[in-house]
Amino acid sequence: MIKKVLVGDEKYKVLIGKNKIFKDYLSSAVSKNNKIFIITDKNIPTAYIELIKKSIPSNKVIDLLKIKPGEESKSFTNFQMILNKLAKKKYDRSDCIVAIGGGVVGDLSGFVAASFMRGIDYIQIPTSLLAQVDSSVGGKTAINIESGKNLVGAFKNPKLVLISSALLKSLPEREFKSGIAEIIKYGLIHNKKIFNIFDKQHQQILKRNQRVIEELIHESVKTKAKIVTEDERELGIRAILNFGHTYGHAIEAINNYKNILHGEAVAMGMRMASKMSMLEGHLNEKAYKKIINVFDALNFPKNTSNNYSDLKKFILSDKKVKGGNINLILLKGIGLSFQTQKFNFENFKKSFS
Numbered sequence: 001m002i003k004k005v006l007v008g009d010e011k012y013k014v015l016i017g018k019n020k021i022f023k024d025y026l027s028s029a030v031s032k033n034n035k036i037f038i039i040t041d042k043n044i045p046t047a048y049i050e051l052i053k054k055s056i057p058s059n060k061v062i063d064l065l066k067i068k069p070g071e072e073s074k075s076f077t078n079f080q081m082i083l084n085k086l087a088k089k090k091y092d093r094s095d096c097i098v099a100i101g102g103g104v105v106g107d108l109s110g111f112v113a114a115s116f117m118r119g120i121d122y123i124q125i126p127t128s129l130l131a132q133v134d135s136s137v138g139g140k141t142a143i144n145i146e147s148g149k150n151l152v153g154a155f156k157n158p159k160l161v162l163i164s165s166a167l168l169k170s171l172p173e174r175e176f177k178s179g180i181a182e183i184i185k186y187g188l189i190h191n192k193k194i195f196n197i198f199d200k201q202h203q204q205i206l207k208r209n210q211r212v213i214e215e216l217i218h219e220s221v222k223t224k225a226k227i228v229t230e231d232e233r234e235l236g237i238r239a240i241l242n243f244g245h246t247y248g249h250a251i252e253a254i255n256n257y258k259n260i261l262h263g264e265a266v267a268m269g270m271r272m273a274s275k276m277s278m279l280e281g282h283l284n285e286k287a288y289k290k291i292i293n294v295f296d297a298l299n300f301p302k303n304t305s306n307n308y309s310d311l312k313k314f315i316l317s318d319k320k321v322k323g324g325n326i327n328l329i330l331l332k333g334i335g336l337s338f339q340t341q342k343f344n345f346e347n348f349k350k351s352f353s
């Protein structure tokens with residue numbers, strides 16, 4: 001059964017199902033477009049691309065671009081290269097970009113779609129778990145520049161997001177776990193039902209049971225949709241999506257963004273932010289232990305090598321630190337989060353150990 005979530009003021013659809021979703025929905029979604037420019041990366045199995053192409057009506061012109069996998073591809077060079085290709089192939093506002101890939105392909109394609117001729121249609125077909133539950137929903141697009149990650153971009157809602165849990169079959173284990181970390185985040189900040197699924201069914205999750213994973217994707221998309229619809233321009237409640245990220249970004253930075261995935265760092269950060277919530281007296285010890293048990297049951301690594309003084313420099317240079325004030329997202333309970341700048345600094349230091 002196809003599950004539908006509507007997002008933002010424009011109420012664009014995110015549809016969740018299996019591969020049949022392409023045949024049923026892609027064809028009509030592009031019916032008014034003339035040309036279709038598919039952007040994907042070289043790790044995405046050719047069989048997926050062929051399957052999706054088959055769902056595009058045969059009277060459409062299709063172009064296909066495969067970029068190099070990895071964060072470096074969210075570059076100004078690729079951005080410009082794609083814009084030039086679109087111009088040379090005489091694309092215009094009647095045409096559509098289809099992004100098939102993880103967050104890298106999605107963010108880059110979305111920014112191209114926002115910029116080319118001041119905005120053309122685009123459809124997201126996310127293939128990583130992180131992209132299915134996070135980056136494809138919410139309309140943020142970006143590329144990286146020398147001075148930092150995601151510093152240049154635009155808010156641009158896709159015309160449609162099509163999620164097939166079947167596309168996750170080829171996703172490497174560490175990438176899968178990285179997406180799982182973001183799903184736990186939704187459980188902790190806003191959706192206790194998600195947390196309870198982790199609490200009771202972690203074995204099924206590790207085995208990638210498709211029914212359970214699909215339910216988690218649906219619950220996550222609903223949660224993210226609710227938060228971003230309330231705060232499309234990131235001026236308020238959307239900040240809770242950064243739970244664990246102040247710590248996580250610092251851990252990624254001290255590792256030079258190498259050998260550690262974003263989700264792994266955020267999982268470490270969420271343990272620390274949960275500890276901080278307990279030390280500050282917002283979260284009771286029983287709930288804290290329950291949270292830690294879930295991370296342990298899913299074999300998430302602990303941060304055993306960096307304390308506050310190692311990470312200080314990176315914590316203070318985080319873009320969420322304004323006027324020297326650290327914004328923390330803390331928990332009052334499982335599924336209940338809030339933002340604060342008021343906390344005991346000694347507790348903050350202790351939360352790293």
Ligand SMILES: NC(=O)c1ccc[n+]([C@@H]2O[C@H](COP(=O)([O-])OP(=O)(O)OC[C@H]3O[C@@H](n4cnc5c(N)ncnc54)[C@H](O)[C@@H]3O)[C@@H](O)[C@H]2O)c1
Nearest residue numbers: 043069102103104105127128130131135140167170171175
């Ligand atoms: N726009 C947003 O709101 C938002 C939110 C969170 C993250 N992001 C961005 O998303 C990016 C991270 O996304 P990601 O984790 O998907 O990274 P990614 O796009 O690099 O994908 C991770 C890896 O998995 C591979 N892959 C993806 N799907 C696959 C599949 N089905 N089979 C085999 N391999 C597959 C990719 O080729 C890549 O090597 C970052 O650039 C981050 O800044 C954006």
